[in-house]
Amino acid sequence: MKINISKYIIAGCSMILLGSCSSDFLEQSPTEFISEGAATADTKALFLSLNGIHRSMYIRYEDQGQTGVGGIMQQMDIAGEDLVYTASNLWYRSVYDWTAASNENSAEIRFPYRTFYQIIRNSNAIINNADAAKGPQEDKNVTKGQALLYRAFSHFQLVQIYAKRYVNGAPNTQDGVPLVLTTQDIVGRSSVEDVYKQINADIDEAIDLLKGYKKPNNSHLDSGVAHGLKARVNLVQGNWGIAADNASKARAGKNLMTIAEYTSGFNNYANQEWMWGSHIVELQTAYFANFGGYMSRNFSSTVIRACPKAINSKLYDLIPTTDVRAAIFSKTGQHPNIVLVSNAQKFPYTSQKFLSVSTGDSRCDVPYMRAAEMYLIEAEAKARLGATDAAQVLFDFVKKRNPSYVLSTKTGQALADEVMFQRRIELWGEGFRFMDLKRTNSALDRSGANHNSIYTGNVTTVPANDKRWQWLIPRSEINANPLVKQNDL
Numbered sequence: 001m002k003i004n005i006s007k008y009i010i011a012g013c014s015m016i017l018l019g020s021c022s023s024d025f026l027e028q029s030p031t032e033f034i035s036e037g038a039a040t041a042d043t044k045a046l047f048l049s050l051n052g053i054h055r056s057m058y059i060r061y062e063d064q065g066q067t068g069v070g071g072i073m074q075q076m077d078i079a080g081e082d083l084v085y086t087a088s089n090l091w092y093r094s095v096y097d098w099t100a101a102s103n104e105n106s107a108e109i110r111f112p113y114r115t116f117y118q119i120i121r122n123s124n125a126i127i128n129n130a131d132a133a134k135g136p137q138e139d140k141n142v143t144k145g146q147a148l149l150y151r152a153f154s155h156f157q158l159v160q161i162y163a164k165r166y167v168n169g170a171p172n173t174q175d176g177v178p179l180v181l182t183t184q185d186i187v188g189r190s191s192v193e194d195v196y197k198q199i200n201a202d203i204d205e206a207i208d209l210l211k212g213y214k215k216p217n218n219s220h221l222d223s224g225v226a227h228g229l230k231a232r233v234n235l236v237q238g239n240w241g242i243a244a245d246n247a248s249k250a251r252a253g254k255n256l257m258t259i260a261e262y263t264s265g266f267n268n269y270a271n272q273e274w275m276w277g278s279h280i281v282e283l284q285t286a287y288f289a290n291f292g293g294y295m296s297r298n299f300s301s302t303v304i305r306a307c308p309k310a311i312n313s314k315l316y317d318l319i320p321t322t323d324v325r326a327a328i329f330s331k332t333g334q335h336p337n338i339v340l341v342s343n344a345q346k347f348p349y350t351s352q353k354f355l356s357v358s359t360g361d362s363r364c365d366v367p368y369m370r371a372a373e374m375y376l377i378e379a380e381a382k383a384r385l386g387a388t389d390a391a392q393v394l395f396d397f398v399k400k401r402n403p404s405y406v407l408s409t410k411t412g413q414a415l416a417d418e419v420m421f422q423r424r425i426e427l428w429g430e431g432f433r434f435m436d437l438k439r440t441n442s443a444l445d446r447s448g449a450n451h452n453s454i455y456t457g458n459v460t461t462v463p464a465n466d467k468r469w470q471w472l473i474p475r476s477e478i479n480a481n482p483l484v485k486q487n488d489l
Contacts (some may be wrong), residue, residue: 006106019051036125043135044191046126053122053150054156054219054396058278058291058366066111070278070291070366072157073431075108080433081446082312082424085455086347089295097457101468103476113159113474116154123151124183145209146221148231149374152202155179156233159195162487166192170236175485188483196237203230208258218269222249225276228369230272231377236399236439244381250275251374254402256400257304262324265355267292270356276369292364294355295429300341300354308333310349313450315424323402328353345387350451353429367430372397376423381413390415398422 039049048146056067076340077083092108094100100108126147130140156311158177159166166172167295172193179190179198183364190198201224210223212260228250234243257273270276280290293301297308311329319326341359356362375397382390391408394415410418423436437444453460470487478484 002094017292036129040129040133041124043139043143045132046130046135046139049122049126050143050146050424053119053126053147054278055284056119056122057368058280061115062107066107066115067290067293068115068366070093070295072112073366073429074291075112076161076431076434079444080313080437081451082428082448083448084310084312084349084432085307085452086310086450087307087345087349088455089303091303091307092105093455096455098459098462098468099457101471102489103489104472104478106472106474109471110474110476112157112471113477116158119154120151120180121183123154124181125145127151128182128348131161141209142213143378145206145213145226148173148206148209149221149226150203152206152233154271155195155202155234156229158198159192159199160236160438160472163189163192163195164470165438165441166196166237172196176485178484180411186481186483188481189485196233199233200230200472203233217279218274219279221276224252224254225369228275228374231374231381235377235381238384238436240381240385244378244387247374247378247381251371251378253372254374256371256375256397259324262401265296265364265421266353266367267296267355267357267364273371274367274369275374276367278366278368280363280365285361290356290362290364291366292354293362293411295351295354296356296362296364297335297352297354298338298340298359299352299362300344300359301362305341305344308345308347308350310347310450311351311428312446313349314448315348318421319425320402320404322404323425327402340390351429370430372426376419376426379422380416380419383412383419386412394419394422401426438466 004397012070021274030075039045056068061069061071062419075092075095077099078092079098094103094106095108095372103109124147126143130144130147155177163176164174173191175189176192176195178187179183179195181198206221207223207226207230210221210226212220213222215222220409227246231247231250232244234246254275255272257271261271261273262434268274268446280292292299294303295309298304307429316326316329316331329349329351330347333348333350335346335350338352339359354364356364375393379390379394379397382393393409395405395407408415408418420436420440423432427433436442441464443464444458444459446456451460472487473484478486
């Protein structure tokens with residue numbers, strides 16, 4: 001990958017930008033800079049730089065729809081079958097109809113690539129300078145450990161989107177993504193196996209560095225988040241024992257939401273179940289570009305008024321009426337218990353999972369990791385292992401959502417399938433579905449549900465072996481760095 005070798009860091013609004021995948025991205029940056037050396041000279045500067053990385057998780061990029069990781073989460077669900085467009089809308093339309101995946105000039109495929117490599121580059125500045133910075137060793141460890149997790153998270157997202165899936169037991173020599181480990185790397189694509197080795201190595205080092213760290217809030221990353229990321233990665237790799245063990249460690253000391261909390265809008269990163277998220281303060285709001293500006297039900301934006309997000313009707317109809325997750329969708333589309341603007345269009349099966357501050361304030365905290373996911377990872381991994389306590393782990397979780405749920409008697413693949421159903425209804429809208437389909441080598445199937453073929457571009461099914469599961473590398477990157485090879489066109 002070609003990185004424009006910039007010596008600068010953006011200081012405004014506590015945000016850094018050390019560079020990105022190509023020079024044209026830098027041309028869109030603010031003009032207030034300080035040197036990289038100054039930004040990593042001591043531990044106080046390291047913490048400011050780390051806060052800048054977190055800020056970059058939810059800022060607006062090239063256009064209104066491209067709001068950091070929250071925007072990419074939307075893409076990953078829009079490309080699946082469980083999020084439904086209720087009306088014609090240009091918001092990630094080419095992701096919904098799968099044309100973006102095979103268009104190397106698409107802004108939609110460029111957005112995740114640039115966003116995650118920007119985070120990687122900024123993380124590298126901290127990782128490679130923290131040890132030499134002035135200040136307490138504990139502070140060096142904390143900043144370096146969190147930067148390692150940002151780098152691991154970003155490489156993990158990239159390799160899932162742009163490379164062929166990881167296959168447990170196979171050599172995995174297929175092209176992955178460029179492994180960028182310094183601020184000056186110009187490299188081609190590493191193998192999928194090597195990318196995952198580096199991801200795991202970064203997480204393992206972070207776990208050691210973050211031992212004993214008590215984070216001030218959930219925008220920071222601690223050992224719990226590190227174990228959670230380790231669980232995610234190894235679930236994708238099919239390392240079931242490692243995934244289950246780390247998921248259990250990650251959720252230790254965390255409580256699941258109460259029924260009342262579950263229906264309160266998924267908009268508070270201080271929620272007892274959240275492990276990692278972004279808190280959108282009023283001074284840093286992106287207004288219409290906020291996560292709540294697209295995914296909430298109550299904010300008054302054109303996209304929400306005209307095309308509110310709905311759940312796959314077939315999936316919704318499988319949710320028991322005693323399950324609180326049925327209550328975060330409105331089968332009639334009327335939403336009688338929340339305030340909508342008078343001209344909001346109403347469609348069946350629309351979501352009220354995410355609620356913004358008000359009809360005039362789109363702020364909604366963005367969830368990146370919750371304890372619920374850790375229960376689901378542990379249950380799935382143990383089911384695939386044939387562990388005797390797999391059903392009990394699932395029961396301990398689902399009982400909190402559905403008081404009428406009874407302990408499953410299923411085992412093996414049947415139990416794993418039940419866990420996958422729970423993942424679909426629990427993690428709806430949080431950016432997992434496309435990647436879940438890909439990691440399990442499952443076909444996309446939107447048939448028989450409330451998808452409109454006009455809006456999907458008649459993309460109802462996509463076979464598991466279709467080349468579009470590997471998004472193309474952006475043409476701008478390949479033009480800038482001939483070491484990077486394109487996926488199959």
